[in-house]
Amino acid sequence: MVEELVAAGATLVSAGAVYVMAAARVVKQYERGVVFRLGRLRPEVRGPGFTMIVPGVDKLRKVNMQIVTMPVPGQEGITRDNVTVRVDAVVYFKVTSPAEAVVRVEDYRFAVAQMAQTSLRSIIGKSELDDLLSNREKLNQGLELMIDSPAVEWGVTIDRVEIKDVSLPETMKRSMARQAEADRERRARVINADAELQASKKLAEAAKEMSEQPAALQLRLLQTVVAVAAEKNSTLVLPFPVELLRFLEKAQQGVGAAPGVVPAQPAPAPPAPAQPVSAPSAQEQLASPRPRLDAAGEGAGQE
Numbered sequence: 001m002v003e004e005l006v007a008a009g010a011t012l013v014s015a016g017a018v019y020v021m022a023a024a025r026v027v028k029q030y031e032r033g034v035v036f037r038l039g040r041l042r043p044e045v046r047g048p049g050f051t052m053i054v055p056g057v058d059k060l061r062k063v064n065m066q067i068v069t070m071p072v073p074g075q076e077g078i079t080r081d082n083v084t085v086r087v088d089a090v091v092y093f094k095v096t097s098p099a100e101a102v103v104r105v106e107d108y109r110f111a112v113a114q115m116a117q118t119s120l121r122s123i124i125g126k127s128e129l130d131d132l133l134s135n136r137e138k139l140n141q142g143l144e145l146m147i148d149s150p151a152v153e154w155g156v157t158i159d160r161v162e163i164k165d166v167s168l169p170e171t172m173k174r175s176m177a178r179q180a181e182a183d184r185e186r187r188a189r190v191i192n193a194d195a196e197l198q199a200s201k202k203l204a205e206a207a208k209e210m211s212e213q214p215a216a217l218q219l220r221l222l223q224t225v226v227a228v229a230a231e232k233n234s235t236l237v238l239p240f241p242v243e244l245l246r247f248l249e250k251a252q253q254g255v256g257a258a259p260g261v262v263p264a265q266p267a268p269a270p271p272a273p274a275q276p277v278s279a280p281s282a283q284e285q286l287a288s289p290r291p292r293l294d295a296a297g298e299g300a301g302q303e
């Protein structure tokens with residue numbers, strides 16, 4: 001009798017141990033448990049720790065509550081300004097309602113991935129190339145709203161969406177490089193012209209000051225000579241002002257004359273007296289030989 005009781009007790013203990021092992025479940029800190037009893041969803045969600053279910057009747061499904069990082073494959077599309085681009089993105093989301101994530105959608109991860117791809121294609125078609133390259137923050141917000149709207153019904157919340165990379169064709173890259181180079185060249189020319197304008201104004205002011213003080217020009221000339229001599233060149237170019245050359249020319253013309261005395265000019269010679277011319281007398285006219293003409297009209301001799 002005692003042996004039968006001991007055997008029955010051992011059987012009960014073994015059955016209890018098997019039941020506990022079949023019914024015991026452990027839910028981790030970052031997980032939540034959703035229980036289905038005979039196919040019906042139980043209202044309570046099992047928290048982290050040790051929990052029990054009815055073996056063969058209940059079914060426990062664990063849902064991860066961590067933030068999931070899901071890369072979105074590169075999507076090719078045509079922007080609003082007719083440029084073909086390839087855009088990659090990444091989606092950060094988490095489950096906020098474990099029961100809805102299990103019941104409302106078959107696989108919430110796959111659903112979020114497909115929604116992200118279609119939303120990315122849509123945002124590419126609505127945007128311009130400049131927005132994709134420089135205004136990504138605004139595009140990220142719009143893409144997040146497009147994915148989050150249907151995901152809320154699945155018990156999933158989109159934490160953030162970011163565009164990782166925008167791939168452009170090689171021809172477009174070369175065109176953009178030329179545009180940037182031309183813009184840099186334009187800015188350099190404008191800066192150079194502005195510098196020339198400022199320098200000309202300063203030089204005009206300096207010339208005005210030097211015109212009032214001639215000694216300033218000589219001091220500036222000496223400073224230039226010192227600056228050139230400091231380079232230890234074999235050739236020294238020394239500029240001379242035109243005023244100095246004119247001064248030397250005037251000084252050379254005045255050599256030999258006493259200071260303050262003007263050299264005298266020679267007086268002009270008086271004109272020669274006119275000689276009277278007398279008319280020839282009648283006897284002189286008769287005594288003078290007369291030429292005669294021959295048949296050819298030339299002088300043949302004298303009479």
